[in-house]
Amino acid sequence: MKHDYQLIYKKLYEHYGPQGWWPAETQFEMMIGSILVQNTSWRNVDKALINLRPFLHPEVVAQLSNEELAQLIKPSGFFNIKASRIKSFMEWFKTHDYDINLIKKIDRHQLRTELLSIKGIGPETADVILLYAFDTPIFVVDAYAKRIFYRLGYDMPESYDTFRKQVEKELPGALVLFNEFHALIVEHAKEHCKATPICDICPLFDICGRRLD
DNA sequence: CGCCAGGGCCATA
DNA sequence: TATGGCCATGGC
Numbered sequence: 001m002k003h004d005y006q007l008i009y010k011k012l013y014e015h016y017g018p019q020g021w022w023p024a025e026t027q028f029e030m031m032i033g034s035i036l037v038q039n040t041s042w043r044n045v046d047k048a049l050i051n052l053r054p055f056l057h058p059e060v061v062a063q064l065s066n067e068e069l070a071q072l073i074k075p076s077g078f079f080n081i082k083a084s085r086i087k088s089f090m091e092w093f094k095t096h097d098y099d100i101n102l103i104k105k106i107d108r109h110q111l112r113t114e115l116l117s118i119k120g121i122g123p124e125t126a127d128v129i130l131l132y133a134f135d136t137p138i139f140v141v142d143a144y145a146k147r148i149f150y151r152l153g154y155d156m157p158e159s160y161d162t163f164r165k166q167v168e169k170e171l172p173g174a175l176v177l178f179n180e181f182h183a184l185i186v187e188h189a190k191e192h193c194k195a196t197p198i199c200d201i202c203p204l205f206d207i208c209g210r211r212l213d
Numbered sequence: 214c215g216c217c218a219g220g221g222c223c224a225t226a
Numbered sequence: 227t228a229t230g231g232c233c234a235t236g237g238c
Contacts, residue, residue, distance in 0.1 A: 038220040044236055045219085077218085077235040085221085122221045142219060186219050216238090224231085 003154040005167050007207060009177065012184035015203035019183035022132035027100050029056055030133045031093075034125050035085050036076045047075035058098035062090045085120025092118050100133065108136050123160045131182065137175045139167045140182040144189040152207065 023042070024030035029049065036045045051072045055061060061069070070083040092114065096103050103111065108130065115126035123141070130136040139145075141164045149156050157163045171177060188203070 034219090037218090039218060039233090040220085041218040041236075043218090044234095047236085075235060078220090078233045079235080081222085081233055120221070124220065128219080140219090144219075182219085189219080218235100218237095220233105222232085226228090 003149070003152070003156075003170075004207075005149075005170055006172075008148065008152075008204060009171070009181050009184070011203045011207060012188055013180060016184055016187050019180055019187060021179060021183040022128070024132075026056070027133045028058060028098075029053075031089065031129050032056070032061070032086060034128045034132075035082055035089060035120060036073060038078070038082070038125060040077050044076045048073040051075070058090065058093060061086065062094060081120070085118075088119040089121065104134055108134075111136075123164075127164070128182070131178055135175055137168075137173050137178045139164050139171070139178055141167075142182070142185070144185050145182075148185065148188070148204070152204070 022030045022033070024033050032052070033045060033049060036048050049056075051074075052061075055064065055072065064072075066080070066083045066087060069086060070079040073079050073082055073086075076082060106114075111134065112126055112130060115121050115129060116123065121129075127138050127140045131138050131140060141160050145167075146156070146163070157166055171181075
């Protein structure tokens with residue numbers, strides 16, 4: 001199957017329109033949210049963020065105990081693990097003086113390596129942080145992207161980075177495109193390609209020419 | 214009641 | 227290196 005990632009983007013964008021991600025008030029909130037949302041619905045993350053927002057300053061979060069933090073983020077699930085992951089992230093953030101603009105000056109390849117070295121930050125979380133907090137044009141390989149491409153019959157690489165680079169290679173490198181693409185893929189997944197897909201109204205239906213189930 | 218959500222770590226083989 | 231178990235709440 002010939003793959004055309006740009007056509008998928010086009011179809012999703014035409015159907016759903018601009019998404020304007022990430023849904024956060026600050027870049028710091030974005031980064032915390034990226035950990036909270038791991039394998040979790042945004043609905044639950046939002047509840048956690050409402051609890052957390054009064055404390056949502058780097059110096060304050062860094063001072064909270066794991067137990068206090070866990071209680072605040074409880075609605076997001078996995079709260080003990082995520083509290084620990086947030087604290088690990090804060091340790092790294094502190095080494096850059098909690099300064100987003102300072103981090104933006106770092107070479108992106110090195111920054112990605114630094115993010116991946118943090119306990120609890122894997123490739124997908126690292127990439128959404130790079131994309132939505134540090135304006136790095138990068139394709140986020142999430143479960144939905146894999147599912148869509150596989151179901152379209154594309155022959156995709158298995159490893160995360162090879163998958164990511166193959167998609168990036170065939171797209172124009174504009175930041176806004178990668179920003180919207182990931183958001184659109186998630187938005188699409190909310191309605192389609194679930195256990196009981198409704199694919200005759202799927203915006204990708206005329207690409208695959210068949211039901212995506 | 215069961216399933217799963219905008220993952221990642223760790224133990225085992 | 228490659229699966230499998232585990233983490234845990236809330237919506238449906």
